[in-house]
Amino acid sequence: MSDIKVEGFQASEILSAVAGAFAGYSEEEKKAQIKKTNGIFELRVKNKEGKEAVWTIDLKKTGTVYKGEAKPKADVTIILSDDVLSQLAAGKLDGQKAFMTGKLKTKGNVMLATKLDGVLKSAKSKAKL
Template structure:
């Protein structure tokens, strides 16, 4: 899944690990995750140098993560820094706290964005991030 990796973005390594976890799901696990989440997250992440990259977590149709904008309409676009995404993935920062302090912005269904924490936690336990 090296096509997910983006030089200069620590988040891309985390997303590559999550993608491997998704790939490792059997059909039943994948269907359960899709049913539980039922939506698409588009992540617009900006690194310390000011460069931006976009990844999509599709838990509505395919149960995959890929680099680039959502192929079908995203439920929510989450705009955040590389460092903030790392903190969310590590469980050091709560998504709602990040939103309230301005470290994370959303476009679209803000309530759906709260499901990202659950996705990261569920995959983190399998991935050993």
């Protein structure tokens, strides 16, 4: 999954692990995750240097993670810092709390954004993040 990694971003390690977890799912697990989530997340992550990287988690059609903007259009775009994504993935920060405190911004389906926590948790248990 090295095509997902971007130099200088902790998020690339996390999302690479999530992609690996998705790849390890059986067809039934993948279908269940897609059915449960039914959405495309576009993550716009800024690192400490102010650089932005974009990843897409497709849990609507393919059950994959890839680098770059969502194709087709994302159901929700989540804008956050590299540090905040790391805290979310580690379970140290709640997604709703991050949103309420302005650490995380969304465009599109806000209710879908609340499912990102669950996606990271299920991938974490599979990938041992």
